[in-house]
Amino acid sequence: MKIILRLFSAVHGVMALLFAAAALMLIAVAARLGFSAFQDGFGVAGAQVLIEAIGILAAAVVALQIAETIIEEEVVRDADISAPTRVRRYLSRFFVVLVVSLAIEGLVATFHAVHEDLQQLLYAGSPLVAVGILLAAWGVFIYLNRFAEELEPDAMAEAKSEDQKLQ
16 A cells, blocks of 8 residues: 555656746746837737736746645645645645636736727636635635634644644
């Protein structure tokens, strides 16, 4: 069984490396877009290219954060995601990344729609609506999860002790 668990840790490590590589590639693409925006001048077209580069950077942040979460949770800690405290912490990290990236993408799409095609504004705003729904759902989840944590105070202490592995 230990061999299978090590295999899973190795696969998680490879996945984290692939996410990190994708993030680096996205950073390079965003940098190239940003450089081309400066070459084109300081007009509205350049601003739109820069905003598109910001959207790509947001995707890079998501990929990098997912890589970091996988490494910390699955490789370094080798944590069991069954305790309420661990689930809340794991999902909270994921939700932060997801909400921030969706918000940035929504703002980029909204800016693009305002300057290109106002009929697309409704579609561009839908990621922002999704952000609001996700934030509300996340708040409800944390509120309800708090009661489960009170039933298992040892799980909170164990999760905090696992954080020492990362320091």
